[in-house]
Amino acid sequence: MKPLSIKVKITCWYTGLIIFILAVIMAGIVFGTDKVLVQGVQRELQDEVYDVAEDINYTNGSIDVNDVDFFDDGVLISLYTKEQTLFAGQLPAGLPAAVPFQSEQVQTVKVDGSQWLVYDLYITAKGEEGIWVRGAVSLSPAYETRNQILFVCMVLFPFLVLLAGYGGWLITQNAFQPVTLIQRTAAEIESSGDLSRRIHLTGSQDEIYQLAQTFDHMLDQLEMSFKAEQQFTADASHELRTPVTVMMTHAEYALAQKDNWQEAAEAIQVILQQAEKMNSLISALLLLARADHRTDNLEFEMINLSEVAEMVVEEMEIAARKRNITICTDIEPDLMLMADQTSMMRLLLNLCQNAIRYGRDNGWVRLTLKREDGGIQGSVADNGIGIAPAEQEKIWKRFYQVDPARHKREDSGTGLGLPIVKWIVERHGGSIAIDSCLNGGTTVRFCLPVNRQSKL
Ligand SMILES: Nc1ncnc2c1ncn2[C@@H]1O[C@H](COP(=O)(O)OP(=O)(O)OP(=O)(O)O)[C@@H](O)[C@H]1O
Ligand SMILES: [Mg+2]
Numbered sequence: 001m002k003p004l005s006i007k008v009k010i011t012c013w014y015t016g017l018i019i020f021i022l023a024v025i026m027a028g029i030v031f032g033t034d035k036v037l038v039q040g041v042q043r044e045l046q047d048e049v050y051d052v053a054e055d056i057n058y059t060n061g062s063i064d065v066n067d068v069d070f071f072d073d074g075v076l077i078s079l080y081t082k083e084q085t086l087f088a089g090q091l092p093a094g095l096p097a098a099v100p101f102q103s104e105q106v107q108t109v110k111v112d113g114s115q116w117l118v119y120d121l122y123i124t125a126k127g128e129e130g131i132w133v134r135g136a137v138s139l140s141p142a143y144e145t146r147n148q149i150l151f152v153c154m155v156l157f158p159f160l161v162l163l164a165g166y167g168g169w170l171i172t173q174n175a176f177q178p179v180t181l182i183q184r185t186a187a188e189i190e191s192s193g194d195l196s197r198r199i200h201l202t203g204s205q206d207e208i209y210q211l212a213q214t215f216d217h218m219l220d221q222l223e224m225s226f227k228a229e230q231q232f233t234a235d236a237s238h239e240l241r242t243p244v245t246v247m248m249t250h251a252e253y254a255l256a257q258k259d260n261w262q263e264a265a266e267a268i269q270v271i272l273q274q275a276e277k278m279n280s281l282i283s284a285l286l287l288l289a290r291a292d293h294r295t296d297n298l299e300f301e302m303i304n305l306s307e308v309a310e311m312v313v314e315e316m317e318i319a320a321r322k323r324n325i326t327i328c329t330d331i332e333p334d335l336m337l338m339a340d341q342t343s344m345m346r347l348l349l350n351l352c353q354n355a356i357r358y359g360r361d362n363g364w365v366r367l368t369l370k371r372e373d374g375g376i377q378g379s380v381a382d383n384g385i386g387i388a389p390a391e392q393e394k395i396w397k398r399f400y401q402v403d404p405a406r407h408k409r410e411d412s413g414t415g416l417g418l419p420i421v422k423w424i425v426e427r428h429g430g431s432i433a434i435d436s437c438l439n440g441g442t443t444v445r446f447c448l449p450v451n452r453q454s455k456l
Pocket of ligand 2: 350353354413416417418
């Protein structure tokens with residue numbers, strides 16, 4: 001059996017509740033009005049009988065009933081002698097004559113299928129014969145009123161139940177519309193794989209609106225990371241294809257040089273260079289993939305950044321010398337900080353490599369490191385080709401390279417150096433910024449907290 005929807009459940013629940021409440025009200029009317037109306041009629045009867053008793057006068061030894069009203073407010077009055085013989089007033093037709101006289105007692109008598117209340121009062125005047133005053137009133141008008149109320153209820157209540165049910169259904173239908181929309185959007189995304197779809201819920205900013213907003217934001221994030229991953233894969237494949245093509249061409253060429261070992265060796269040399277390039281590209285890709293999945297295995301320990309920097313400078317000397325670039329340093333000794341040594345080395349190497357690669361022949365590169373504001377401030381500056389302001393934001397993106405044609409060199413990179421540098425700095429809880437002027441040189445500044453283990 002198909003399970004009931006929440007809409008149906010809610011509608012059934014409060015329609016049932018309304019029916020229950022109305023049934024209770026109806027029972028109240030049936031039993032309550034009976035009691036209230038009968039009591040009212042009874043009071044009316046008693047008051048009338050007492051009024052009549054006061055209106056009876058004795059003139060010269062005989063009873064004067066001129067002032068007595070024998071029919072008032074539906075109450076019939078009759079007067080009897082002490083011996084219970086009727087001498088004035090009238091009895092309701094069909095009232096059994098033998099209704100016993102009981103002073104100040106309300107009696108219920110059935111007359112032709114309808115109920116009557118009878119009330120007797122025995123009065124005496126000084127030196128006069130006592131007389132009975134009997135009042136009788138029919139309960140039919142009271143029951144008629146009750147029946148009329150019941151009739152109105154019977155007509156009105158089903159209408160109220162229908163109204164409540166329909167109104168409730170409409171309200172729940174309205175309230176659940178956004179949920180249906182969310183579910184439909186999710187189903188469409190699932191079937192079409194189109195991550196660009198959104199709910200775009202409008203209207204009151206209630207909990208469901210918040211849910212739809214969160215859902216849309218989540219889709220934004222998903223779409224972004226999906227696109228980034230696609231872009232990353234496409235860029236990585238593209239970057240890997242170039243060295244592979246070069247290697248294949250040179251391998252074929254080398255194989256063809258059966259008698260010319262010199263030519264073959266040169267081709268193998270090119271293959272080796274490309275293999276090295278591929279190797280560094282693959283390790284950069286691996287590092288970024290681990291960073292994305294937060295599975296990097298950085299080892300944070302107290303390291304001497306000054307020593308690391310000296311090692312980096314030593315390593316970069318060969319590349320700098322090739323272009324006659326002078327590396328000058330201003331490194332405060334024994335700068336200790338909690339960091340992953342390999343990452344720190346990679347950070348400084350990448351920055352110095354860039355400064356040399358994009359520096360001027362016969363130019364300079366300056367590496368500074370000092371303690372400042374409870375952290376370590378560092379900078380790598382050069383007087384090279386610089387970066388135009390419009391490009392400065394983009395260089396942090398993966399695979400982005402500023403017009404590679406402007407620095408055609410054998411050791412052209414892949415555009416992963418700075419994204420890795422940025423990740424390392426942020427992973428160590430620091431920040432990094434670039435200050436550059438086209439053809440006027442570049443300075444990359446970073447700061448690292450001494451004791452912060454990791455931002456993540
Ligand atoms: N010091 C600098 N001077 C001028 N341009 C720079 C400098 N550093 C980086 N750039 C520009 O920013 C781009 C991105 O640098 P990044 O280090 O990320 O990649 P890459 O150096 O091209 O390759 P990789 O570092 O992966 O070998 C470079 O292509 C270059 O155009
Ligand atoms: Mg680089």
